Amino acid sequence: MVKESPSLRAEEATGNGKDRATRGPGRRLHGAIAHKLGTAILSGQYQPGDTLSGEVAFAEELEVSRSAYREAIQVLTAKGLVESRPKAGTRVLPRTRWNLLDPDVLAWAFAGEPDIQFVRDLFELRAIVEPAAARLAAQRRDKDDLKLMKDALAAMRRHTLATDAGRAADRDFHNAILNATRNDALLVLTASIGAAVNWTTQFKQRARALPRNPIPDHVRVYDAIVAGDPKAAAEAMGVLVDLALEDTASAMER
Amino acid sequence: MVKESPSLRAEEATGNGKDRATRGPGRRLHGAIAHKLGTAILSGQYQPGDTLSGEVAFAEELEVSRSAYREAIQVLTAKGLVESRPKAGTRVLPRTRWNLLDPDVLAWAFAGEPDIQFVRDLFELRAIVEPAAARLAAQRRDKDDLKLMKDALAAMRRHTLATDAGRAADRDFHNAILNATRNDALLVLTASIGAAVNWTTQFKQRARALPRNPIPDHVRVYDAIVAGDPKAAAEAMGVLVDLALEDTASAMER
DNA sequence: CCTTGCAATATGTCGGAGTAATTGAGCTTC
DNA sequence: GAAGCTCAATTACTCCGACATATTGCAAGG
Numbered sequence: 001m002v003k004e005s006p007s008l009r010a011e012e013a014t015g016n017g018k019d020r021a022t023r024g025p026g027r028r029l030h031g032a033i034a035h036k037l038g039t040a041i042l043s044g045q046y047q048p049g050d051t052l053s054g055e056v057a058f059a060e061e062l063e064v065s066r067s068a069y070r071e072a073i074q075v076l077t078a079k080g081l082v083e084s085r086p087k088a089g090t091r092v093l094p095r096t097r098w099n100l101l102d103p104d105v106l107a108w109a110f111a112g113e114p115d116i117q118f119v120r121d122l123f124e125l126r127a128i129v130e131p132a133a134a135r136l137a138a139q140r141r142d143k144d145d146l147k148l149m150k151d152a153l154a155a156m157r158r159h160t161l162a163t164d165a166g167r168a169a170d171r172d173f174h175n176a177i178l179n180a181t182r183n184d185a186l187l188v189l190t191a192s193i194g195a196a197v198n199w200t201t202q203f204k205q206r207a208r209a210l211p212r213n214p215i216p217d218h219v220r221v222y223d224a225i226v227a228g229d230p231k232a233a234a235e236a237m238g239v240l241v242d243l244a245l246e247d248t249a250s251a252m253e254r
Numbered sequence: 255m256v257k258e259s260p261s262l263r264a265e266e267a268t269g270n271g272k273d274r275a276t277r278g279p280g281r282r283l284h285g286a287i288a289h290k291l292g293t294a295i296l297s298g299q300y301q302p303g304d305t306l307s308g309e310v311a312f313a314e315e316l317e318v319s320r321s322a323y324r325e326a327i328q329v330l331t332a333k334g335l336v337e338s339r340p341k342a343g344t345r346v347l348p349r350t351r352w353n354l355l356d357p358d359v360l361a362w363a364f365a366g367e368p369d370i371q372f373v374r375d376l377f378e379l380r381a382i383v384e385p386a387a388a389r390l391a392a393q394r395r396d397k398d399d400l401k402l403m404k405d406a407l408a409a410m411r412r413h414t415l416a417t418d419a420g421r422a423a424d425r426d427f428h429n430a431i432l433n434a435t436r437n438d439a440l441l442v443l444t445a446s447i448g449a450a451v452n453w454t455t456q457f458k459q460r461a462r463a464l465p466r467n468p469i470p471d472h473v474r475v476y477d478a479i480v481a482g483d484p485k486a487a488a489e490a491m492g493v494l495v496d497l498a499l500e501d502t503a504s505a506m507e508r
Numbered sequence: 509c510c511t512t513g514c515a516a517t518a519t520g521t522c523g524g525a526g527t528a529a530t531t532g533a534g535c536t537t538c
Numbered sequence: 539g540a541a542g543c544t545c546a547a548t549t550a551c552t553c554c555g556a557c558a559t560a561t562t563g564c565a566a567g568g
Contacts, residue, residue: 029553030328055518065554067321069521071328075283078332078358086518089561100442101355104332120437124390125383128440132382185375186382187356189443283520309551319521324552338550341529 020187033062033072038108041092042083051089054081079105088180101189104194119200123245126193127238130174133190134237135230137180145180149222157215167198173218177225200248217243277279283318287326289415290316295335295346305343306336320497333359356410360450375455377499380447381492386426387444388475388491389484391434399434403476406430411469421452427472431491472498 031128040046049131052058052073073090076082080099084090099105100118109118126127174194178187215241224232294300306312306327313323327344331334334353338344341502354372363372391399409423428448432441471494478487 028551034332049410053517067553067555071325071553073310074325074328075332078329080357084518085562086560087516087564089517095438096441096445098442099353099446101393101446103334118438121437124437125439126444128386129382134377183375183378184349185354185373185379187350188352189379191350237457307550320523321521322519325520338529338551339529341531341549344549 028069029064030071030075033064033068034075034104035108036062037072037076038079038081038104039111041076042105042108043112044252046092048092048094051091053089055090061103074103081105091252101192103192103195106192107199110196114200117236119154121242122193123196123248124240126190126197127241127245129186129190129193130241131234131237132183133178133186134225134226134233136183136186137177138228138230138233140182140223141180145176146226148176148179149225153215153218153222156218161214170214171195171198173222177221180225197244197248212243212247214240214243262307271302284329286320287316287318287323288329288358289362290327291330292333292335292358295330296359300346300467302348305345306341309344313358329358335359345448349431355446356448357446360446361453364450364453372425375500376447376451377495377502379497380444380451381499383440383444383447384495385439385488385491387432387437388479388487390437390440391431392482392484394436394477395434395479395482399430400480402430402433403427403479407469407472407476410472415468424468425449425452427476431475434479439484444446451502456481466497466501468494468497 019114037046037052046052054068055069059066073082073084077084079102080093083093100109109115114207127167135214152169156166156173157170159166161167161170171194175187178190181187189209194212217236221233221240224236273454291300291306300306309323313320316323316499327336327338331338333356334347334351337347354363364367406423406427410420410427413420413423415421415424425448429441429445432444435441471490474490475487475494478490
């Protein structure tokens with residue numbers, strides 16, 4: 001048995017409890033374990049069909065109690081990543097069983113080197129859903145929705161997409177659109193994907209300076225929604241997503 | 255506090271272990287608890303902001319160990335339904351935090367009387383995604399995909415939608431289309447929604463005899479995909495979803 | 509080839525020690 | 539005297555390790 005000093009406990013031992021509670025990988029110990037195992041699975045370190053042999057062995061290796069490990073496994077099971085059966089051990093399920101749209105799973109998928117094919121799938125889904133959302137928003141928005149969009153747009157103008165505040169404003173803008181659709185299912189879906197994709201945006205930023213000014217494209221979407229023109233809103237959002245895809249794709253190919 | 259004789263243990267006490275293991279609400283004890291609490295939350299029995307006060311109190315009331323209750327809470331936490339913090343108790347999160355696209359959450363949502371608005375949201379999402387999926391399938395399908403669709407279609411003809419086998423064939427047909435898109439994200443999303451919606455299909459069946467023969471509509475989709483005509487495939491799938499929505503809506507209004 | 513017994517392993521249970529956060533009392537300040 | 543702040547006690551979650559149980563894969567024997 002090799003002591004690898006997994007540093008799961010070490011994090012706690014440093015007494016830096018505040019950080020762990022506010023923005024650690026998982027706020028709690030089992031959350032940290034779930035994060036560790038989740039990223040290992042998503043990164044392909046464990047293949048579907050592999051077995052995480054030994055409840056006790058794992059608990060010892062990670063230097064945590066069996067309870068903590070068990071609760072982490074419950075989390076992974078709840079997200080469809082693994083399945084535990086007596087005697088057989090805990091096995092990684094085939095990819096089709098994974099809840100790829102779960103925010104945590106998405107976060108784990110993008111924790112390491114994101115799979116290019118998966119990123120493309122996500123953008124494709126986004127290209128399907130977001131224009132449709134813009135269409136619905138153009139039909140159903142009220143004054144409050146428009147105000148939220150306008151404010152977010154103004155914030156985007158003030159800061160740029162290179163800053164945290166700017167990216168937050170971008171998220172706010174898209175969220176305002178989703179809210180205007182009055183569709184909860186659409187909201188949670190796109191919010192999850194958007195959050196994950198924004199991870200790749202930082203990626204993109206790191207690769208090179210922003211190649212174009214995104215404001216005019218956003219304004220076109222906003223104007224169409226204000227005008228209550230569903231067709232124009234969908235088309236404007238379509239080009240927005242396409243451009244984002246282009247930028248990300250070219251950034252990842254280098 | 256009312257004693258409601260939770261009967262979670264009683265199920266085990268009857269010695270009917272096989273049933274619980276094969277097709278119970280959740281295969282395991284904590285799964286059963288998660289199902290119970292999950293349906294209670296989804297049905298609005300617990301409102302967002304409410305607190306499930308007391309780990310020990312709940313464990314005693316349900317007559318299970320604290321560990322089992324705790325693992326169930328982990329599952330709910332993983333799905334974004336609740337959040338546990340020391341001293342404050344376990345609180346139900348606002349609806350926007352829920353992973354509404356999680357298969358289990360969907361199942362819980364449809365366990366009782368499904369919320370009409372939510373069903374409409376789901377159909378709306380389906381109406382957005384499935385035609386787009388058909389479009390992609392028409393572009394990317396290969397011979398094996400077509401064979402799967404053809405077989406499923408034949409099975410649908412043999413059995414009707416009134417039988418389990420027929421509904422399974424329907425699912426196979428749609429899954430074959432999703433597989434042909436070569437997009438995993440699309441696959442898991444629509445599979446989840448489809449499964450949930452099929453719950454309402456049984457509902458529909460219970461309400462009245464099937465009002466129309468669904469085969470011709472399916473054939474139109476199939477033909478368009480065979481021909482490699484994306485536009486026609488998307489349109490044909492669009493009418494298919496619309497008709498399903500109509501049927502379900504009229505069935506729920508009575 | 510099928511059945512049966514064994515053993516390995518995950519599941520369920522329990523109670524206690526530890527820890528973090530809320531609450532309210534007591535104090536200080538204006 | 540009222541308002542705001544500090545701090546400690548309470549409270550509930552969190553983690554732990556050992557024990558009991560049930561399921562199942564595997565192998566031996568019919």
